[in-house]
Amino acid sequence: MATGWAGDGAVQDQIDATVGDAIRRVRSRLPSGPGSTHCEDCDNEIPEARRKAMPGARLCVACQEASDAEEAGFAGYNRRGSKDSQLR
Template identity: 50%
Template sequence: MASGWANDDAVNEQINSTIEDAIARARGEIPRGESLYECEECGAPIPQARREAIPGVRLCILVSRRKIYKNQLIQDIIAEVRKTASYVNYNWRDV
């Protein structure tokens, strides 16, 4: 095997590490503590039902949905770019 090429174990370790980092980052974004009465971004009131349903909530539903939509849009764009710029299907012998 040519030097410089990662073996399958190294690739799997990198994938697992990336997944673990994403999980840790997501857990870090979970609200903690006391819920706010007003959205920290727009100042809109946060209804009592939302504060009870999501302990530590900091955003109103509109800001929260906007952030979710924006993130999904970014993920869709990234997925589309990966389709056109992926080297996954290439074998080093093909080069």
């Protein structure tokens, strides 16, 4: 029977789902396969130490930092819904 109230553990379930989504999103962006010897953005050589530390690297450190800064604005998902839907 629907009561209009969230069940026990619903808040924790939302938190777990949000964290799980974030982990899957980040893992999907990890480089895989053979790395590049030169940066795909600026064509500078990627140092051997970076290629060993980060297998599959395709960007130099400077370009990777710039790419990460562009994507830092992602805020995640709001799973709570509107107040109106919770009050009905």
